[in-house]
Amino acid sequence: MATKSDNNRAWLFVIPVIVLVAFNAVVPLMTVVNYSVQETFGDNVFFWHGLGWFEDVLRSERAHAALARQLMFTFTILIIEIPLGVVIALTMPRKGVWVSVCLVLMALPLLIPWNVVGAMWNIFALPDIGLLGRLINSMGIDYNFTQQPLAAWFTMILMDVWHWTSLVALLAYAGLISIPDAYYQAAKIDGAKGWAVFRYIQLPKMKRVLTIAVLLRFMDSFMIYTEPSVLTGGGPGNSTTLLSIDLVKIALGQFDLGPAAAMSLIYFLITLLFSWIFYTVMTKDEGQ
Amino acid sequence: MSRIGLSKLSHSYIDTPTDAADWALKEIDIEWSDGGAYALLGPSGCGKSTLLNIISGLVVPSNGRVLFDGRDVTELPPEQRNIAQVFQFPVTYDTMSVYANLAFPLRNRGVSEAKIDARVREIAEMLELTDMLERRAAGLTADAKQKISMGRGLVRQDVNVMMFDEPLTVIDPQLKWTLRSKLKELHQRVGVTMIYVTHDQTEALTFADQVVVMQDGEIVQIGTPVDLFERPTHTFVGHFIGSPGMNVLPCEVREGAAYFHGRHVPIDAGVGRPGEGARLEIGVRPEFTRFADDGGVPVTVVRVSDAGRHRVVETRAGDTRINLLTSESEAVPEGEAHLEFDPAHTRVYVDGWISEAA
Amino acid sequence: MKRATWLVPTLYILFLMLPIYWLVNMSFKTTNEILGSFTLFPNDFTFENYMVIFTDQSWYMGYFNSMLYVSMNTVISVAAALPAAYAFSRYRFLGDKHLFFWLLTNRMAPPAVFALPFFQFYSAVGLFDTHIAVALAHCLFNIPLAVWILEGFMSGVPKELDETAYVDGYSFPKFFFKIFLPTIKSGIGVTAFFCFMFSWVELLLAKNLTAVDAKPIAATMTRTASTAGYELGLLAAAGVLTIIPGAIVIYFVRNYIAKGFALGRV
Numbered sequence: 032m033a034t035k036s037d038n039n040r041a042w043l044f045v046i047p048v049i050v051l052v053a054f055n056a057v058v059p060l061m062t063v064v065n066y067s068v069q070e071t072f073g074d075n076v077f078f079w080h081g082l083g084w085f086e087d088v089l090r091s092e093r094a095h096a097a098l099a100r101q102l103m104f105t106f107t108i109l110i111i112e113i114p115l116g117v118v119i120a121l122t123m124p125r126k127g128v129w130v131s132v133c134l135v136l137m138a139l140p141l142l143i144p145w146n147v148v149g150a151m152w153n154i155f156a157l158p159d160i161g162l163l164g165r166l167i168n169s170m171g172i173d174y175n176f177t178q179q180p181l182a183a184w185f186t187m188i189l190m191d192v193w194h195w196t197s198l199v200a201l202l203a204y205a206g207l208i209s210i211p212d213a214y215y216q217a218a219k220i221d222g223a224k225g226w227a228v229f230r231y232i233q234l235p236k237m238k239r240v241l242t243i244a245v246l247l248r249f250m251d252s253f254m255i256y257t258e259p260s261v262l263t264g265g266g267p268g269n270s271t272t273l274l275s276i277d278l279v280k281i282a283l284g285q286f287d288l289g290p291a292a293a294m295s296l297i298y299f300l301i302t303l304l305f306s307w308i309f310y311t312v313m314t315k316d317e318g319q
Numbered sequence: 320m321s322r323i324g325l326s327k328l329s330h331s332y333i334d335t336p337t338d339a340a341d342w343a344l345k346e347i348d349i350e351w352s353d354g355g356a357y358a359l360l361g362p363s364g365c366g367k368s369t370l371l372n373i374i375s376g377l378v379v380p381s382n383g384r385v386l387f388d389g390r391d392v393t394e395l396p397p398e399q400r401n402i403a404q405v406f407q408f409p410v411t412y413d414t415m416s417v418y419a420n421l422a423f424p425l426r427n428r429g430v431s432e433a434k435i436d437a438r439v440r441e442i443a444e445m446l447e448l449t450d451m452l453e454r455r456a457a458g459l460t461a462d463a464k465q466k467i468s469m470g471r472g473l474v475r476q477d478v479n480v481m482m483f484d485e486p487l488t489v490i491d492p493q494l495k496w497t498l499r500s501k502l503k504e505l506h507q508r509v510g511v512t513m514i515y516v517t518h519d520q521t522e523a524l525t526f527a528d529q530v531v532v533m534q535d536g537e538i539v540q541i542g543t544p545v546d547l548f549e550r551p552t553h554t555f556v557g558h559f560i561g562s563p564g565m566n567v568l569p570c571e572v573r574e575g576a577a578y579f580h581g582r583h584v585p586i587d588a589g590v591g592r593p594g595e596g597a598r599l600e601i602g603v604r605p606e607f608t609r610f611a612d613d614g615g616v617p618v619t620v621v622r623v624s625d626a627g628r629h630r631v632v633e634t635r636a637g638d639t640r641i642n643l644l645t646s647e648s649e650a651v652p653e654g655e656a657h658l659e660f661d662p663a664h665t666r667v668y669v670d671g672w673i674s675e676a677a
Numbered sequence: 678m679k680r681a682t683w684l685v686p687t688l689y690i691l692f693l694m695l696p697i698y699w700l701v702n703m704s705f706k707t708t709n710e711i712l713g714s715f716t717l718f719p720n721d722f723t724f725e726n727y728m729v730i731f732t733d734q735s736w737y738m739g740y741f742n743s744m745l746y747v748s749m750n751t752v753i754s755v756a757a758a759l760p761a762a763y764a765f766s767r768y769r770f771l772g773d774k775h776l777f778f779w780l781l782t783n784r785m786a787p788p789a790v791f792a793l794p795f796f797q798f799y800s801a802v803g804l805f806d807t808h809i810a811v812a813l814a815h816c817l818f819n820i821p822l823a824v825w826i827l828e829g830f831m832s833g834v835p836k837e838l839d840e841t842a843y844v845d846g847y848s849f850p851k852f853f854f855k856i857f858l859p860t861i862k863s864g865i866g867v868t869a870f871f872c873f874m875f876s877w878v879e880l881l882l883a884k885n886l887t888a889v890d891a892k893p894i895a896a897t898m899t900r901t902a903s904t905a906g907y908e909l910g911l912l913a914a915a916g917v918l919t920i921i922p923g924a925i926v927i928y929f930v931r932n933y934i935a936k937g938f939a940l941g942r943v
Contacts, residue, residue: 035769044764045776047757048820055817056783059794122685131931135924136690138934139697142923144878144895147916154703154909155696160711162699193693200689201934213406216377219397220404221471222427231412231423254787257880275789282793295790302785 066292084293094294096269097277098301104273105252108191112248113241115192116199120207121233123200137197149261152190156262176263180270183263187271190262191255195248202244206237242313249309253302274298321388321479323351323374323512328383330369336381343369345536347383351514351529356506358515358527362559366536367516371482374514376400387479403472404482408489409464413457417448420456421470428475442473445505462494469502473509480512487522499525520560532556548604549664552673557602563631563642566608568601570667577601577667580636582616585662593669600668605631607661608643615657616641623651634658697920704913711909726914736915739894742808743877744922746891749812751872754819755827755865762827763853767836780821788881791817796885806888814886815876822875823868830864863933870930877923895919 067084088094119137124130140148158164158175163186167174176182210232218228256275259265265272265280272280278298282291328347336342344366351357359367372378374385376397385393392400412420421439430438443449446466451459456467465486472481483502487495503526506513515526523530524544532540532547532555539553540546551557557565571578572590577599584601593599618634618641629644632651641658645651667674703711704726705719714720730736764770765777795814796805804810838860842852858865884896898915927934 035767037770038768039770041764041768041770041773044760048761048780048824049776051753051757051813051816052780052783052820055791055795055814056786058798059791062794062797063790119686119689122682124683124686133686133690134934135927135931136693137686138927138931139920139924140693142874142877142920142927144880144893144919146880146895146898147919150898150912151696151700151916154913155699160715160909162695162717165715193696196689197693211408211410213408213410216375216397216404217406217410217468217471219377220375220402221424222398223423224427227427231414235412235414250785254785254789256787256789275787278787278789279792288793291793295787298787299785299790302787303782306785 063292063295066288067296068289070289084289085297088290088294088297091290093277094297097272097274100270100272101253101274104187104191104255105249107188108195108252109245109248111188111192112196112199113245116196116244117203117237117241119196119200120203120237121229123204125208134201137200139197140194141197143194145257146261148190148194149258152186152193152258153262156186178267180267183267183271187259187262190258191252194258195251199244199248202240203237206240207233210236238313242310245313246306246309250302250306253305321512322353322386323349323480323514324384324386324389325349325370325374326384326386328370328373328380328385330366330373330378330380330382342536344373344380347538349531349538349541351512353388354510354512356503356513356515356526356528358517358523358530359533360517360520360523360530360559361533362518365533367518367533368484369536370533371404371484371514371516374480375402375404375482401475401477401479402482403475403478403480404484405465405468405472405486407485409461409468411456411459411464411467413455415456416453417443417456417459417467418452420467421448421452421474424471424475438474438476442470445473445508446470446501461489462491462498465490465498466501469505473505473511478511480514483513483515483517485517486515487517487519502526520562524560532559534559550666550673551602554600554602554668554671557604561604561606563605565602565604566641567668568603568636568639568641570599570601572599572667579616584616584660584665586665586667587663588666588675590667590674593674598670600671601660601665602668602673603660603665605642605644607664608641608658609645609661610643610649610652611657611659613657615659618656618658620651620653620656700913700916700920703909704917706910706913708908708910723910726910727918729911730915730918736894736897739892739897740918742887742891743883743893743895743919746808746811746815746883746893747873747876749808750815750819750876751869753812754816754823754872755869757816758820758823758827758868759858759865762824762831763857765824765828766831767839777824780824784818784821784825786817788818788879792881792885795882799886805886806890806892808891810886811883811891811893812876814882815879818879819872819875823872826868826871827861827864830861830867834860866930867933870926870933873926874923 068082069079070083123133143151153161155161156163156176158168158177164174164176173179174182176186214232214236215228218232223231254275255273256279259271259273260276260279263271265276269277275298278291278294281287281294325347328344329342330344331342333341339345347370359370361367369378373380376392376395376399379394383393384391387400397404412423415423418439421442422435425435425438439452440449443452446469448463448466448470451463456464459467468486469481472478487498490498499522502513502515506526513526515523517523524547527544529541529543530547531538532553534553534555540551540556542550542552547556547560551560551565554565554567558567568579568584570584571581572593575590577584577586577590579601586601616636618636620632620634621640622633624631624633629646630649630651632643632645634641634643634656636658643658702717702719705722705724706716707721707723707725710716710719710721765773799805799810799814804813834857838856839852842856847856880893880895883893887893887896894915898912898919
């Protein structure tokens, strides 16, 4: 690492970024804060409501249920996608034409607009006209994700695994190919076998990229809206109504700006809190 | 520990090599005895690392055989050859403690913990790592890490040969010397065969009993450091070893005598009859060149540089540059001067190779 | 065990391709065939769905709109992030760590949280339903990402390069554009790729900030499901067409993808 020099004029370099991000972040965020402490009966008439909405949201069973579903979803996909991505990265070819083929095909789901992902999975999983739906039903399992909560969850998680495991795999792969050959040669000479090579060479070297992978997957799955909303619309019932789906229902569907704003802020804080916890836990060894 | 033989070894990284340039190694024959210290010396790209990887089993040669104590191991993978290797960049298992690093090769081979403990402590003592055994390998300096890599080879008692692939590349200059003498000391204590690959002549000459000099995939000379200095068999060796390298003067040969710019130059032995059109050169080290009063080779002094205990004087005879070493006290003439060569160390080279007396 | 390793990526890629195959398959079918029978290949092969998209302005303008705001966003994000990333990689300055963290927190802001205020805010400043509105809105998450990735690349360039250039008499702007940027051009490519990617796939904000003039293609699709009945073939064809730009972009950056992923830093 190059040593950095002190220079407060460097602030000039960051001004464009600050202006652009602040333009988008500060004003809307202030609007949200503003709504969250007021009550309205329409016609742009607002009354001071204090922290009332926050209390309501924190006590609301509906919000608790949405948060519980959100956590359930996020942790399920993390448990599946992280190990699966690592396994795929480990088994990917390291050189030759197949590398490009793998990379291009694997990256493909990452570049499909999110509502297309939802729509694609919708027609893929429909029990009557979808390939997946037909396949599962033909195995004698009654499967209809528009009516069965369990099937809806299964489809939603499978969709997310389909959509994002590649990101984990590509990150892990990037970590793997940056390991110099000498490490593998040394391990061979030291008599280390498969598991030991993974545990003592590959895993430590992948740690940094895996931290990025977990953080990104956590943040993005916690904020997920478009794909499940197109796939299931939060249903059947409220069974797949994740936090942001519920939020949009309240804000745009019912136009309850106060509670929606309060919920938004709590939501944002939870995301920040978890990201910070992940970051701290996963990087705590590095200081030593 | 064992004797190592390389028989008719050649290697190409290309599947169907067509011309000479496709071969990374061309016909290597070497016999190394048990417990020796050897160095492979040559510029980058000369094939020395390929040769090392063939001995360690990371590369299978296109042709020829690798023999450990007469046993053919050419096709064996590294883990079955019982070798140890220290790489250019230190390889340590960063999540493990220094102790666990040293114990790793033994644990993988199912050695009992009691034996491991004894052996690790013994080797750590030798390498002066004892006080950092409990620390994690991650935060250590490059020289400590390189000692750990050596240690992982030394703990094993079944090692046939220990190999070093330019191990001092990333070590700070002042620590290089310490680590180099440590290595020499270790070799004398444990008596294992060691092969040291480097492009640094000082490292090779101070470490090895015998140095193999390579160029373009070929061995140009195998000899003791003294041999390489006093009797280079090829102008490349003369040039590559020594600072500055050997002077090489184009010459003519008439009736067994050598002539430079038409002037007779006395040499140590006769010259064979060179073939038509062969490239003929006189080779003489700066150490064996001195100023003469008169009658020597006329030259112009170009530059004098101080190299500590002696001076390097650069002169020119026409287009040919001739260096010589003089002591601090000796006066260096300015402008025109004459040179003479010590006949016992002046030789004729034919197409680069030393000409044996006919 | 060694022999079976190719099986894992193969099966995985097969799994990735199945839904895409189904979408492509459906896009070549007539609505009758889709609803009436279950076929693995179109019996009644038709280009009709694609023809509708290519001839109806409200469809193909969607493409143009998406491309336009995605390109604008990529250019703005990279251009703004370059000097900032340089500052973070080369200098210590008052509040640098806090600033870096603050930038990253914006990457963590759920778009759903901002959907409504964004709509009101951009309406208030008179940018509603313009391409620049979406391009600016996407800066919220793309600029932090761009700064993050570029900083990783720039930290990999030794500081001696800067110093040598100054010694050689280069002014800062000349050094930055003539020497520094060409040195990290693969990093810029990778960053542009990621900006393109996240702007191209995001829809919640893009949909909320547009109505007619700047409506993205992917948002036009939702119309088929609601107003025009259930025209699945058309929906599928539009979906297929949204995959193509992504596929082309990936093909061009394929050799940098793996490297690009590794060089960002936490």
